[in-house]
Amino acid sequence: xxxxxxxxxxxxxxxxxxxxxxxxxxxxxxxxxxxxxxxxxxxxxxxxxxxxxxxxxxxxxxxxxxxxxxxxxxxxxxxxxxxxxxxxxxxxxxxxxxxxxxxxxxxxxxxxxxxx
Amino acid sequence: xxxxxxxxxxxxxxxxxxxxxxxxxxxxxxxxxxxxxxxxxxxxxxxxxxxxxxxxxxxxxxxxxxxxxxxxxxxxxxxxxxxxxxxxxxxxxxxxxxxxxxxxxxxxxxxxx
Numbered sequence: 001x002x003x004x005x006x007x008x009x010x011x012x013x014x015x016x017x018x019x020x021x022x023x024x025x026x027x028x029x030x031x032x033x034x035x036x037x038x039x040x041x042x043x044x045x046x047x048x049x050x051x052x053x054x055x056x057x058x059x060x061x062x063x064x065x066x067x068x069x070x071x072x073x074x075x076x077x078x079x080x081x082x083x084x085x086x087x088x089x090x091x092x093x094x095x096x097x098x099x100x101x102x103x104x105x106x107x108x109x110x111x112x113x114x115x116x
Numbered sequence: 117x118x119x120x121x122x123x124x125x126x127x128x129x130x131x132x133x134x135x136x137x138x139x140x141x142x143x144x145x146x147x148x149x150x151x152x153x154x155x156x157x158x159x160x161x162x163x164x165x166x167x168x169x170x171x172x173x174x175x176x177x178x179x180x181x182x183x184x185x186x187x188x189x190x191x192x193x194x195x196x197x198x199x200x201x202x203x204x205x206x207x208x209x210x211x212x213x214x215x216x217x218x219x220x221x222x223x224x225x226x227x228x229x
Contacts, residue, residue: 004158043205044119045159045220091158102147102214103172106158 002027004094006107013082014115020067021077021110023092029053031097034068035104036077040088048090051075053097079112087114118142120221122208128227134196137224141189141210148185149218150193151207159207165191166214198228 003026013019025034036048051059051068058066063083067076079086092107121140129135141148146167151159162181164172167188176183180199185191195202205225209218 043207043223043225045207045209047217050217093158102149102164102211102216102218103161104151104159104218106160109156109158 002029002094002096002105004092004105004107006092006110008110009108010111010113012113012115013079015082015084017082018078018080019082019112021079021090021092021112023075023077023107025073025075025092025094025107027073027094029096033095033097034066034075035093035095036064036066036075037091037093037106038086038088039091039109045091049077082114084114084116087112120208120210120219122206122221122224124224125222126225126227128229129198131200131228132197134194135198135226136192136194137206137208137226139191139193139208139221141191141208142219145210145212145219146188147211147214147216148191149209149211150183150191151209153205153207153223155204162193164214195226198226200228202226203228 005024032053034051038046038048049061049064063080065078089109089111091109094105123138148165150162153159163176165185183193205223207223208221211218
């Protein structure tokens with residue numbers, strides 16, 4: 001069974017600095033999707049970034065980038081120039097590539113605190 | 117464009133009482149998901165609908181949980197009777213097909229006393 005593990009329950013960063021959130025996963029599939037979601041106190045999950053496993057190039061979205069290490073089954077999120085609005089809970093998630101199941105498997109989450 | 121709408125936002129009930137949650141997906145989205153998120157954890161899928169058909173309900177505790185999606189649009193998730201362990205946030209999401217990005221609603225926070 002596929003599992004997603006986030007080993008950092010809490011992280012903090014100074015405003016304008018860079019922080020990296022870690023995620024590891026386990027799967028026997030060769031093709032799949034990985035995601036980072038942000039959940040602010042309002043509880044609404046917001047997609048931050050997405051990575052297709054068949055792509056070697058790491059995904060980037062403005063200040064957000066990932067370090068995807070397929071062999072190590074590692075998928076970390078780097079937030080550059082951290083802003084107060086980045087404070088939230090961040091979830092790493094896995095989704096099967098084949099079959100349109102759409103089922104997301106989430107990690108336990110990392111709470112990010114941004115200090116002014 | 118309106119996002120996924122859920123109601124109520126909060127619900128407090130006594131154990132053994134029934135409760136229902138409502139979800140209105142984004143217009144045109146044929147796939148609808150219900151997730152349960154326990155405190156301090158990531159969401160877990162309860163049920164997935166393709167139009168009005170429940171295609172994955174393997175994680176739904178069928179003894180007390182039920183769901184429906186009449187006419188393939190709005191959906192209702194019901195718990196009867198509620199137990200203390202059902203306290204959680206219930207999230208609804210929708211997508212244009214099962215393989216596409218899921219958009220989440222704000223969730224319903226259920227507290228069972």
